[in-house]
Amino acid sequence: xxxxxxxxxxxxxxxxxxxxxxxxxxxxxxxxxxxxxxxxxxxxxxxxxxxxxxxxxxxxxxxxxxxxxxxxxxxxxxxxxxxxxxxxxxxxxxxxxxxxxxxxxxxxxxxxxxxxxxxxxxxxxxxxxxxxxxxxxxxxxxxxxxxxxxxxxxxxxxxxxxxxxxxxxxxxxxxxxxxxxx
Amino acid sequence: xxxxxxxxxxxxxxxxxxxxxxxxxxxxxxxxxxxxxxxxxxxxxxxxxxxxxxxxxxxxxxxxxxxxxxxxxxxxxxxxxxxxxxxxxxxxxxxxxxxxxxxxxxxxxxxxxxxxxxxxxxxxxxxxxxxxxxxxxxxxxxxxxxxxxxxxxxxxxxxxxxxxxxxxxxxxxxxxxxxxxx
DNA sequence: CCACGATCTGACCGATCGGTCAGCACCTGA
DNA sequence: TCAGGTGCTGACCGATCGGTCAGATCGTGG
Numbered sequence: 001x002x003x004x005x006x007x008x009x010x011x012x013x014x015x016x017x018x019x020x021x022x023x024x025x026x027x028x029x030x031x032x033x034x035x036x037x038x039x040x041x042x043x044x045x046x047x048x049x050x051x052x053x054x055x056x057x058x059x060x061x062x063x064x065x066x067x068x069x070x071x072x073x074x075x076x077x078x079x080x081x082x083x084x085x086x087x088x089x090x091x092x093x094x095x096x097x098x099x100x101x102x103x104x105x106x107x108x109x110x111x112x113x114x115x116x117x118x119x120x121x122x123x124x125x126x127x128x129x130x131x132x133x134x135x136x137x138x139x140x141x142x143x144x145x146x147x148x149x150x151x152x153x154x155x156x157x158x159x160x161x162x163x164x165x166x167x168x169x170x171x172x173x174x175x176x177x178x179x180x181x182x
Numbered sequence: 183x184x185x186x187x188x189x190x191x192x193x194x195x196x197x198x199x200x201x202x203x204x205x206x207x208x209x210x211x212x213x214x215x216x217x218x219x220x221x222x223x224x225x226x227x228x229x230x231x232x233x234x235x236x237x238x239x240x241x242x243x244x245x246x247x248x249x250x251x252x253x254x255x256x257x258x259x260x261x262x263x264x265x266x267x268x269x270x271x272x273x274x275x276x277x278x279x280x281x282x283x284x285x286x287x288x289x290x291x292x293x294x295x296x297x298x299x300x301x302x303x304x305x306x307x308x309x310x311x312x313x314x315x316x317x318x319x320x321x322x323x324x325x326x327x328x329x330x331x332x333x334x335x336x337x338x339x340x341x342x343x344x345x346x347x348x349x350x351x352x353x354x355x356x357x358x359x360x361x362x363x364x
Numbered sequence: 365c366c367a368c369g370a371t372c373t374g375a376c377c378g379a380t381c382g383g384t385c386a387g388c389a390c391c392t393g394a
Numbered sequence: 395t396c397a398g399g400t401g402c403t404g405a406c407c408g409a410t411c412g413g414t415c416a417g418a419t420c421g422t423g424g
Contacts, residue, residue, distance in 0.1 A: 008371080024291050026208055029411065043372050045413065106288075109206050137342065141335055142354045149331025149358075153323055160319065172324045176331075176358035190401080212382065225402050227383065 009047045011037050016054045021102035025055055025110065052115070059103065062096040063119060070122045073129045082177065085129035090150060090169045094162050097154035123147070130177065146173045191229045193219050198236045203284035207237055207292065234297070241285065244278040245301060252304045255311045264359065267311035272332060272351045276344050279336035305329070312359065328355045 015036040019028040030051055034041040048054045069088045076084055093100060103110065111120050130143035150169050157165055197218040201210040212233055216223040230236045251270045258266055275282060285292065293302045312325035332351050339347055 024208075024288075027291065030413085031410085040373050041412090042374075042414085046370095046372065051412065106206075109209065137339075138346070138350055141339065141347070141350045144335045144338055145331030145351070145354050145358075146327070147331075148334030149327030149329075152330030152334075153326045156326055157319075157323065164320070165323070168320055168323045169327070171360075172327050172358050175360055176327070176354050178353075178357055211380075213380085221401095222403055223382090224384085224404075228400095228402065233382065 008037065008039065008043065012039075012044055012047055012054065013058060017058055017098065017102055020055070020058070021098070025103070025106050056115075059099050062092075062099040065092055065096065066119065066122050066126075070125055073126070076129065078132050081129040082132045083174075085126060086146075086173045086177070087170055089126060089130070089147070090166055090173060093150050093154045094166045094169070097158055100151050101155035101158060142177050146176050149176075190219065190221065190225065194221075194226055194229055195236065195240060199240055199280065199284055202237070202240070203280070207285070207288050238297075241281050244274075244281040247274055247278065248301065248304050248308075252307055255307070258311065260314050263311040264314045265356075267308060268328075268355045268359070269352055271308060271312070271329070272348055272355060275332050275336045276348045276351070279340055279347075282333050283337035283340060324359050328358050331358075 012033060016028070016033050019032050019036060022028075023032070030041045030044050033054070034044050037044070044054075048057070069092055073081055073085055073088065110116050111123075127140065127143045127147060130146060131139045134140075150173060153169060154165070194215060198210070198215050201214050201218060204210075205214070212223045212226050215236070216226050219226070226236075230239070251274055255263055255267055255270065292298050293305075309322065309325045309329060312328060313321045316322075332355060335351060336347070
């Protein structure tokens with residue numbers, strides 16, 4: 001074997017994405033990934049420090065996009081924050097639906113690990129923006145429904161074109177969040 | 183030890199529910215459950231054929247409730263099906279939010295196993311009712327957002343009283359699904 | 365021609381998993 | 395009193411997990 005192909009790194013990422021989206025992160029072993037790539041498990045661990053490093057590299061672009069959105073929303077309040085949050089989040093969810101689908105089944109659990117704490121924090125701030133900065137528990141329900149629902153729909157409708165899925169989701173989200181508060 | 187208490191069966195169920203809802207099904211070992219109960223792993227497997235049997239028994243009431251709802255919706259069409267599906271599903275989700283929360287992180291994966299195929303089928307029929315029996319892909323997006331969103335909200339707002347969470351969710355769901363199609 | 369770094373392998377590690385099994389302690393009914 | 399069933403234990407099983415390590419195999423520059 002031993003081909004002089006340094007593309008192995010990329011191939012591992014692609015194989016891991018496929019496996020993670022089917023059997024989940026915990027449900028996928030390094031052996032599974034190695035088998036799909038056609039190399040040894042040790043080769044996988046030559047390119048990545050450990051299993052979690054593969055996941056981290058896979059979702060890095062999505063995380064940085066989430067951080068960008070969070071920064072843009074930080075200065076907005078009320079309805080302005082809300083509508084910007086809707087379109088921003090939907091656009092982000094549609095663009096990164098592959099990443100969502102490979103995380104969806106284990107995101108709540110992974111989020112509890114300290115390494116993923118930044119995502120947790122940004123998501124809470126996103127919910128805050130979707131709630132129009134309201135602190136009332138009742139006003140927090142709709143944003144959570146929207147967030148989780150949009151993410152699930154993106155994972156499920158992976159084959160739909162962006163320009164069909166996106167506007168439909170914006171419509172649903174806007175309706176769900178109802179008229180501006182007061 | 184060896185107390186003459188056949189309540190162990192119940193204690194195991196309660197302990198498993200607590201663990202599953204925190205660390206997930208796959209993330210919880212029989213050892214974990216045994217430790218929480220204060221018995222041996224072998225004792226757990228004396229009361230239950232295997233790990234999956236614990237989960238099955240835990241969610242049995244929720245499944246039968248889902249089947250009842252499915253039967254009731256079967257004869258309805260259009261807007262009648264839709265509004266009945268909304269209130270029925272929300273009521274069910276609120277009532278069984280504990281079960282949802284202990285499954286939420288792994289439901290998509292568990293559903294792919296043949297043993298959970300009935301749930302899968304009923305859920306699809308529920309989505310069908312929520313879509314007002316429409317076959318258009320675009321009309322399927324909102325129901326999925328609502329279903330996943332409501333489930334996530336129920337898992338998240340476990341401490342809210344039923345009569346506060348339920349109506350709020352019905353409102354959000356009705357809004358999200360928009361006006362009756364034609 | 366040879367030394368070297370990059371790439372990769374197979375063998376191996378300790379830990380943990382779900383599950384089995386022989387047998388012990390206890391209660392109950394004959 | 396004792397046979398038998400219930401509830402449970404600790405020891406153990408094979409499999410698999412994530413991860414390590416010494417060394418084989420290559421292409422390449424000196």
